[in-house]
Amino acid sequence: MRFFHLPFISLAFAAILLLTASQTLASQGVRLGILAWRDLPELHSQWQPTLDLLQQSLPEVSWQLHWLTHEELEAALASGQLDFVLTNPGHYVDLSSRYPLAPLATRRDPHALTPHESLGSVLVTLAQRQDLQHLADLEGQTLGIVSPQAFGGFQLIADVMLRQGFDWTKELQALQTRGFPMEELLAALDQEQVDAVVLRSCLLESLAASGQLALDDYRILSPLEVADYTCATSTRLFPDWPFLSLQSTDSELARQVAVALLTSSQGRWVAPVSYQPVYEVFERLQVGPFSGYSASPLVDWLIRHRELLLLLASLLLLVFIHHLRTGYLVRQRTRELREAERNLRHQQAEILEMSRFALMGELTAGLAHELNQPLTSVVNYARGSRNYLLRPEAAEFVYRESLLDAMNKLAAQGEQAAAIIKNLRLFLRKSEPVYTWMQPETVCTEALELLAGHLSQHQINVTCSCTPELPAFSANRVEVLQILMNLLTNAIEALLPLEVENRHLSLSCSVVGNSLVFAVEDSGPGLQGLDPQKILTPFYTTKEGGMGLGLSLSQTLAKKMGGHLLLRDNPRGEGLLALFSLPLSGRPLGAIKEKP
Amino acid sequence: MKACIWLLDDDAGIRDSLSWLLASLDWEVRSFAEPEAFLQEIAATALQPGCLLLDIRMPGMTGLEVLEEVGVRAQGLPVIIITGHADVPLAVAALKAGAFDFVEKPFNDDQLLARINQAVRLHQSYLDRVKGQEAQERLWLxxxxxxxxxxxxxxxxxxxxxxxxxxxxxxxxxxxxxxxxxxxxxxxxxxxxxxxxxxxxxxxx
Structure with a gap:
């Protein structure tokens, strides 16, 4: 069913309409803006009595009428193009927060007993939809409205839904916004495009009165009985439309308009009533002046101070991030410090070991010099004595031969003693890391000579199997000796618990690939399940009173020269096999840098 | 004239024992503990053939300084450096300063005596040459x-x-x-x- 109305327009009004159509808002005259919520002809018929009243009361005033939508009305207000406004209570309350509007009078609906209760909202469905009785039955249905901003057309129903806990954003199948005029909604309902519609109260009745529909075709959902109200409503009732003046409106004119409206015999206008109930609805819905505000005072306060709160929250976030970062940095630094401390401890221990060597070197150097002089003297005396015994004058001396023999041995022993001291001095000499060319067998012999006393004291049987055909190699002599002596000393200590006849120690040297490999083998207990890698780490010791540094120091020295140490159980039998390899490459070993 | 072996060493044990060793081979040995006494004596008897056994490490005047002074006061006297601990830089310095040779303590006596013999012969021939030249200079006049x-x-x-x-x-x-x-x-x-x-x-x- 469509609504086609032949416009009924009085001649007087036609003139006013012409003025309006020209949209010359700037022209002189009193400008009245009216919210256009229905078709223009309907509106004209609705407002004609009021317009006639004004025209008659204030004949000297030329009225310009502007039929405006919600948005157009607000735009006209914003540009100061209106002197008076006629709009619904909802729109008025919304605008009142932004524009200086003052109600001159409130319209009284003939259907209502009081102007306080004359406007409501109805939920309408087709009469045959028996399944829809209450608001709650709308779950899963489609609801048609004119606009979410419509006061009687939506916001009042929305308030009821809110209070009944019906969340229309979730529980409805769809909320169809179909726009003004409101009669279109009934057309959509008839065509079953929607299941129910929201109408301003009394619209249905007024359409029925003009014969445009039959009330029996429709049914009201959740009807609310209000005494002395002749229209059906689904909501409680609110004050009717206000006639509004603006701050810029001439006050004398406003007074005259108010007088005209209130003193009219028609009785359509009464003194302005309170619109507080509308404010309450808007506050609950958080729309209009309350959009963005919450009904809760706490939330409200939070929203009012949101900039400050946002700032505080950002600050807190920053503090938190800073805290996290600081924590992370502290952990990282702690880890680094611990590592550095551990490295430092290793280095200190190695330096301690080195410095003990250095100290021993110093002591030995001094001692060697002191001993060398008397030893030289001993040798000199022995040689001199031998020379005297060889003279012809001593030919007859009975003990000549024995003494000659003794003098020769004396000189030889003295020289031997001096040689030992000299070797010790060379070994412990504070030397720069000078790489020299050496024969492997010489180094082996020297290492064994240095330990000769130790070996014979413990009656250890040593075999040295370095062949003279081995190539010469370049390395730090003192460090090679230090490593070999360390390996040999460990082997000697491993042999001590054994019976004398079982103490066998072997030092050998061979070429494997491009490396020279020194091997120290003992007949001791071997690794006994210990991890050979662990043995090479600093501070690992199985000896009482040992520092656990000898092998790790040797490992460090070997690596410095481009070689390495390897410990394992002797595959050829019992005991430990310690291997010390050095590269035989042609490049100068002095160029090999220790890894940082 | 019989050759004389000069011995300059601050260690009494070395002086005495080395003198004993050299005396056993019929060398005349004159030993000194201090460089000054030696330098005075050598200047007075510069024409006697011989050689100097010099300990390179001594308190006071160093061996190298003595070596230099010998070059002035007893030109041509061969100097054999004796040392307890030979190191290469010292040996090089001594040889550059004009030392005849370099021997390490304790001595291999055969080697030492061979070096002393060479040194004395060298000094003898030096002295002979000097002497011949002096005679010819007298005739020239x-x-x-x-x-x-x-x-x-x-x-x-x-x-x-x-x-x-x-x-x-x-x-x-x-x-x-x-x-x-x-x-x-x-x-x-x-x-x-x-x-x-x-x-x-x-x-x-």
């Missing part, structure tokens, strides 16, 4: 100015005729001068005369 002039020309390699022309005298007179030169310089042939002139440094004049 007995020559007349004209004879000295003729000898210079002869050493330069000029013939009798050329000398006669240069000095504006007759060749016969040159022959006479030459005869006198052989007698006065106590040489038997012209070759020896020229050698003596060479030793006197006439060639460079």
């Amino acid at each position: 007995t020559l007349t100015p004209r004879e000295q002039e003729v000898m210079r020309q002869l050493v330069q390699g000029l013939t009798a005729r050329e000398i006669a022309e240069a000095l504006a005298i007759s060749p016969k007179t040159v022959d006479v001068h030459r005869h006198h030169l052989l007698q006065k310089m106590q040489v038997r042939s012209l070759a020896e005369l020229i050698h003596a002139g060479y030793r006197l440094g006439l060639l460079s004049q």
